[in-house]
Amino acid sequence: MLTRSPDRREDAQLLAAIVDGDREAFAELYRRHLPWLLVRLGRRCSSPELVDEVVQDTFVVVWRSAGRWDGRGEVAAWIWGIGIRRLVDALRRGRPPGVELTGFAGVERSAEEHVLLAVQYGDVGAALASLSPELRAVVQATVLDGLTTREAARLLGIPPGTVKTRMMRARALLRERLA
Amino acid sequence: MTVRVRGATKSFGRTTALDSVDLDAGQGVTGLLGPNGAGKTTLLRIIATVLAPDRGTVRLLGRDPSRPDDRTRIRERLGYLPQDAGFHRGFTVFEFVDYVAILKQMTDRRARHDEVRRVIGLTGLASVSAKRIRALSGGMRRRVGLAQALLGDPELLVLDEPTVGLDPEQRLRFREMISHAGEGRTVVLSSHQTEDIAALCTRIAVFHQGRVRFTGTPNELTAQAAGRVWAGTQRSAAALAAWRTGDGVYRNVGDPPAGAELIPPTLEDAYLLLMGEPDLEVTHS
């Protein structure tokens, strides 16, 4: 099902075809976007089963509401928006025991390595990497993942007020370090 | 024999649709050939357990469809494509086949969906399985009809005019699917297309006005026309049918015109001769 000759259509064209019930277009879109989505969501939730479920939901939503894409920006970003919100919803419904959020905390590496990578990927990356895990998680959820304060709070399992205060502290620190 | 019909007679009001018909069908594809209204559909509905004959006996898969218990057992192993297979037009392909699967008593949702997907794949409908049936072409709808008939891998497959309304390419695809289905099971189908019958069937029964005029293999039917088909430069007035072919030669079925020479007959020639009426409706392409 998933192995076939490459489809030359753009993501946006695939979405348009999906609106008409084109299953091949859907398979192609899935082939293109499942892997990174799986990895990216996997960095935010330690339960692969839950991630699989969320990814499943995400693509079912993509199939059913392909017509709702507004045609602006990257299709990938649209899919991400659905995916991360599904994850937030899934976590709100009750976090299964043992499921912890990972990724934000990062895997601690040697300081040396941090510096090397930060140099390679620019100042912002370095500044981010230098934040404490709690602050970084908030920046990541709101700035990179595009969540609202409330959604970020659900994702991280902290009160919305805490998200706001941490965000303010993170902003101040980043400004300082990038100055 | 999977299908054994003896002396089946069925009347609707004053019309006798079927007049003391015998039919045997075993593994492979058996074709019922004949003009519209010759009784093919009536017989197929009897074989599909939808209709009971007024007189005569029917045995299907070794059971008697007039007994309720037996009839249910037969229906569990039967696939049926009616002539006017209707659809809930608002259903998607998957929903429709799934609905029939429920009527075929597949209650486990997961297993049923897998089976629905299997028959949808077999009939080449996978890419449209989420489309509404009303959005499909006639040929695609016919495939949906075939897909539901294949549910549960039935031992007996009853197909009423499976190729009607299909364009040549779709007909070829359908022939492939049906001949594939005929491997290891019994298929009984009807058609008024001699080409389909010649291409698909191991046995033929030719129907005319509610009676069976011939039963045998396609070759046996064709052989009946040996010595009766002539090619010549003119049309024979006495021929049963005569037409000018593409290369300018007249093909005369029946009595020859002067100076004509014998040519090998086709199934269609034999069918024409059997029907014995020059104005009979015969489809050829």
Next chain:
Amino acid sequence: MTVWHLDPEAIRRYAQGIAPPGLAASAEAHLMKCVTCRDAIASHVDTRRVEAIWHEVVDRVDAPRPSWPERMLARLGVGEATARLVAATPTLRGPWLLGIAGVLALSVWAAQVDERLLRMLLVAAPLGPLAGVAFAFAGGLDPTREIGLAAPYSGLRLLLIRTAAVLAVTVPIVAAAGLALPGSHWLAAAWLLPTAGLTCAALVLTARMTPVVAVGVVATAWVLVTTPTAMAGHLDVAFGVGAQIFWLAVAVGGGLWLAVTRNTVTIKLGRSG
């Protein structure tokens, strides 16, 4: 489009979840814009996992989305397969329900104009649900009837499922019409048992004739018996206490008969079936 790409090592680390936060953040920002790097991640993801999720997605995409009546039935404990059959009952499609409701609305209006028509409304009330049952099996309305006839699904079961579905929808409509009437409210409920009795009688008759004919016979008999008495003002003959007990007995008797003979009697859902 971006001109630079993540190097294979960075992609590997990111995909395996061992990239440090700074790298992960820039990788993720980059991935949103870069097709090449997104594709490069695919080789680090377990193919079996991708296939397994796809199978689930396809199943959910294909599977019919339960309509709200189906979801409601599921909540009441009705099996998924049965709920699907109920939802596919031809009569439950909009136009027929609107038809029944329209006729009743008209009768209510007429009854307010002329009191004799009020009694006629009682005569007519059971006909709505009965007509619904007949329509559920009319060949022209059930396009899959021929296929259904050749399926092993029990004819009686299908008959009962559809009848129950039709009654569940039509009875409240008729009841609402009855409550809109002037006068005492017992009138609004007096037709319920007769309807139950008539429906059961029609169901029993399907052992001999198709549902459409059976309903026709029962409905005709009902109209012929009740119209003259109702017009003459003798509502008790068809709706009094004695009559109510009679209809209850018919309903219970018919139900029992169907239950006892369910394995031996062939229900005629189609012509000459």
